[in-house]
Amino acid sequence: MTLxxxxxxxxxxxxxxxxxxxxxxxxxxLVEDSIAAFTGGADVVSGDIVLDAPEIAENGNTVxxxxxxxxxxxxxxxATGNPVPAVATFxxxxxxxxxxxxxxxxxxxxxxxxxxAKMEDGSFRSAQTTVKVTIGGCGG
Amino acid sequence: MAKNVKPRVKVPKSAAAGETxxxxxxxxxxxxxxxxxxxxxxxxxxxxxxxxxCDFNGQNVIDVTLEPAISTNPYLQFDAxxxxxxxxxxxxxxxxxxxxxxxKKIAIG
Amino acid sequence: MxxxxxxxxxxxxLVGSLAWAGEDSSLVIDGEVIKIRATAPAHVDALxxxxxxxxxxxxxxxxxxxxxxxxxxxxxxxxxxxxFSKVEGTEGKSCASCHDDVAEFAGLRPTxxxxxxxxxxxxxxxxxxxxxxxxxxxxxxxxxxxMTAMTALIGLQSRGMEINVKIDGDAAEHWEAGKELYxxxxxxxxxxxxxxxxxxxxxxxxxxxxxxxxINGFPTYRLKNTKLNSIHGRFKGCMKNxxxxxxxxxxxxxxxxxxxxxxxxxxLSVETPxxxx
Numbered sequence: 001m002t003l004x005x006x007x008x009x010x011x012x013x014x015x016x017x018x019x020x021x022x023x024x025x026x027x028x029x030l031v032e033d034s035i036a037a038f039t040g041g042a043d044v045v046s047g048d049i050v051l052d053a054p055e056i057a058e059n060g061n062t063v064x065x066x067x068x069x070x071x072x073x074x075x076x077x078x079a080t081g082n083p084v085p086a087v088a089t090f091x092x093x094x095x096x097x098x099x100x101x102x103x104x105x106x107x108x109x110x111x112x113x114x115x116x117a118k119m120e121d122g123s124f125r126s127a128q129t130t131v132k133v134t135i136g137g138c139g140g
Numbered sequence: 141m142a143k144n145v146k147p148r149v150k151v152p153k154s155a156a157a158g159e160t161x162x163x164x165x166x167x168x169x170x171x172x173x174x175x176x177x178x179x180x181x182x183x184x185x186x187x188x189x190x191x192x193x194c195d196f197n198g199q200n201v202i203d204v205t206l207e208p209a210i211s212t213n214p215y216l217q218f219d220a221x222x223x224x225x226x227x228x229x230x231x232x233x234x235x236x237x238x239x240x241x242x243x244k245k246i247a248i249g
Numbered sequence: 250m251x252x253x254x255x256x257x258x259x260x261x262x263l264v265g266s267l268a269w270a271g272e273d274s275s276l277v278i279d280g281e282v283i284k285i286r287a288t289a290p291a292h293v294d295a296l297x298x299x300x301x302x303x304x305x306x307x308x309x310x311x312x313x314x315x316x317x318x319x320x321x322x323x324x325x326x327x328x329x330x331x332x333f334s335k336v337e338g339t340e341g342k343s344c345a346s347c348h349d350d351v352a353e354f355a356g357l358r359p360t361x362x363x364x365x366x367x368x369x370x371x372x373x374x375x376x377x378x379x380x381x382x383x384x385x386x387x388x389x390x391x392x393x394x395x396m397t398a399m400t401a402l403i404g405l406q407s408r409g410m411e412i413n414v415k416i417d418g419d420a421a422e423h424w425e426a427g428k429e430l431y432x433x434x435x436x437x438x439x440x441x442x443x444x445x446x447x448x449x450x451x452x453x454x455x456x457x458x459x460x461x462x463x464i465n466g467f468p469t470y471r472l473k474n475t476k477l478n479s480i481h482g483r484f485k486g487c488m489k490n491x492x493x494x495x496x497x498x499x500x501x502x503x504x505x506x507x508x509x510x511x512x513x514x515x516x517l518s519v520e521t522p523x524x525x526x
Contacts, residue, residue, distance in 0.1 A: 058307045058526040059472035062211045062321075079209050083175060086207040090218070093200025097160035097219025101204070104211040106173070134456030144394070146327055150318045168324040212475035213321050 031078055031085045031114075038076050038089075038116060044124040049075070051115040051127040060107045060133040068100035069117035069125060075101065076118075080128075081111025107133045145169050147242045149230055154247040155222040163194065163201075164217045167232050167240065173208035189214055191233040197226035222246055276303060276520075279317055281409045287516030292416065295447050301517055302460040302469075302525055305451070310472065313524040322401060322470035322522035325394070325477050329402035332395060338386025347383065351402060358407035358519050362508050364419040369504040372400045373479070391498040397468040397477035404468070404521030411518060412465050414511040427509025430502060436493025442506075457526070463514040464507070466523025473526060480507050 035044070049069035057063040067075050067090070077087040090101040099117075107113070114128040150164040167189060174186025188208055194201040201220045220228070225248045231241045276283040285301040293299070303311060314320050334345040348354070362371040376399055377388040389396040416424040434441045445454065446462030453459070468477040478486075481498035484506060488495035496502035 054307065054309050056307065058310045061475060062472040064309050064312075082209055084208060087209040088207060089205040091203040091205070093195075093202055095196050095199045095201040095221050095223070097162075097201075097221045100219060101202070102215070102217035104215045106209045106211050144328060146324065148318070148324060148327060164318050166318070166321070166324060168328070213324050215319075215321070 028080075031080045034076070034078055034085050035116060038118065039124050042122075042124055044116060044126045046127065047125055048119075049115055049117045049125045049127045051113065051129050053113055053129050053131050055130075056132045056134065057107060058134075060109070062104045063107050063131060063133075064102065064104050065113065066100065066102045067115045067127075068098065069115075069119070070099055071119050071121075072099040072117035072125075073120050074118045075099070076116045077103075077105070078114040078116070079105065079107055079111060080114055082106070082108050087113075107131055109133050145232075145234070145238070145240055147230060147232065147240055149228070149242055149244055151228055151244040151246055154249045157248050158221065158223060160219050160221050161246075162217065163220050163228065164215075165192070165194075165230055166213055166215045168213050169232075169234070171208065171210060171212045171214060175208070187235050189232045190235055192216055193231045194218070194220065195229045195231075196220060196222070197224070201228075222248070224248060276301075276315070278315055278408075282518075283409055283520055284411065284516070284518040285520075287411075290512060290515040293513055295443075296461070296513075299463060299514060299517055300450075300461055301465060301514075301520060301523075302463055303466065303520065303523060305458045305460040306526055310524060310526055314520075320470065320522070320524050321475070322468075322477060322524060325398040325470070326402050326405060326522060328394075329398035332399060333402065338380065338384035340383065340385040342384045344379070347379075352406055354403045355406040356410065358404040358521060359410045359412050360414060362504060362511060363415065364423060364508075367419060369420075369423050369501075369508055371480075371499075371504060371507060372403060373481075373499065376400065376403075392479040392482035394476065397479050397482075400479065401468050401477055401522040404519060407519045408521060409518050411516060412511060412514045414508065414515060416508070416512045420508065423505045423508050424512065426502075427505035427507070430506045431509055436488065436491040438491040438493075440491045442487070442510075461513075462510065463517060464510050465514045465517045466520035466525070468521065469523040469525045471525050477522060480510075 050067065052066040054063065065077065067077060069075055072092065074089055074091040076089045078085045079087050087105050088103060092099050110132045112128045112130050114126060117125045119125060145168055147165065147167040152161050155161050169189050171189065172184055172187040174183065176184045178184055186208055189206055192204045192206060202218050204216060206214060225246065227243050227245050229241065229243045231239060233239055276285045285303050287299050289296040289299045303314060312319065317323055333351055334343050336343045362369050373391055373396055376396065380386040381388050431442045442462060445459050450459050450461045464480050467480045470476065471478050481503045484503050485495040485498060
């Protein structure tokens with residue numbers, strides 16, 4: 001059956017420093033602060049992390065998100081267009097079965113959702129995907 | 141203590157030793173984000189579940205920091221390794237200081 | 250992520266696409282077959298087939314309902330299970346004092362609402378009737394958390410059973426009143442239920458995918474307000490959306506409309522508690 005989910009896997013091996021983002025979100029500085037706090041200023045490389053989100057969210061109140069990064073010690077989720085970009089941080093313990101987590105999040109409007117993984121070797125990976133958030137007709 | 145906060149968890153009844161299983165959790169909680177305004181225009185203060193932990197026989201599986209962007213009735217799904225029979229312990233921490241927990245046993249077989 | 254293996258149909262009816270489910274389509278929840286499409290009841294001239302609201306939602310929203318754990322409505326069903334054995338009121342009783350097991354309500358929801366002694370009686374009326382007359386407890390507000398949780402629990406006992414509401418005999422005059430309401434334009438936007446839900450189901454209204462407005466899944470957990478919504482609560486919302494002064498929850502108009510609307514879904518399965526946008 002059709003999957004309206006868009007798996008967003010950025011191929012490994014393109015060591016692009018993360019400071020440049022394709023589109024500046026409204027809360028850019030908050031996003032940068034969150035990233036800096038998580039990475040301590042280290043380089044963030046695209047790849048090795050899968051962020052799964054619907055292309056179109058039927059309602060911005062409850063958007064299912066899945067993130068997975070084998071070998072990650074922790075993964076931080078950011079909603080770059082929300083007034084407070086921080087969404088959640090998954091910290092994996094010794095009995096973690098896979099370095100992945102699923103949750104449901106609130107998105108105030110169409111925006112890029114970003115995931116940054118701190119790998120066990122101390123390096124950082126990222127992925128992002130655009131989620132369209134619509135305003136309903138009569139559902140509101 | 142927030143009103144009507146009730147956890148639900150889904151864990152398989154049994155697993156093979158060393159198997160990875162999927163754990164699903166949900167807890168009924170408003171997750172007041174701190175962004176909403178009341179009828180007088182004043183911001184309703186933030187009041188959310190800010191942390192969730194899952195331990196198995198005393199060892200940590202996952203430790204999640206939750207922010208206001210997590211939806212009402214926070215849903216968290218993750219995987220856990222089951223080295224032996226035992227008990228999962230799930231704990232949610234509320235901004236207001238309350239702690240909610242529940243546990244589930246799992247057998248090997 | 251989601252276990253789509255439970256889905257026995259291939260639905261591509263999503264945003265932007267108007268393809269409908271196949272001939273033998275059904276929704277299966279934890280092994281239970283739920284009829285989401287049926288031949289339209291004879292009394293509905295304008296429709297050949299009736300479809301559950303489930304059909305019109307995105308993949309992700311549909312997936313929420315396909316598993317009783319994933320379905321956020323069950324948080325409230327759990328609360329109702331607790332409430333069922335809670336003693337309340339002057340008579341020192343709980344629901345469980347008279348009703349051993351909530352499962353005994355299987356078969357009730359498909360026939361609701363009913364006409365008893367000439368009046369339309371809804372599930373909410375029955376619950377409050379017990380509370381006030383037999384428990385000596387305060388009635389619950391029509392769309393309150395407690396009431397919607399309880400009607401969800403009771404409705405769940407009939408999940409999968411075919412809606413079969415009586416529209417003749419005593420019910421006829423109320424059914425006719427409900428039918429008239431359905432087709433009457435109201436409000437600043439001058440629209441009737443039919444304008445959207447009969448003439449335009451399947452089309453988009455701004456970013457909403459219009460359903461047939463069936464109520465077989467109520468009370469429903471809406472993503473929009475992250476809680477269970479009652480039938481009359483939804484009617485009220487719809488009327489507000491077209492800038493009309495809504496009728497009263499629990500009042501004559503909404504009860505007649507509920508009876509008529511329920512009958513438009515005769516043949517679909519009870520889907521309570523459903524998950525919608």
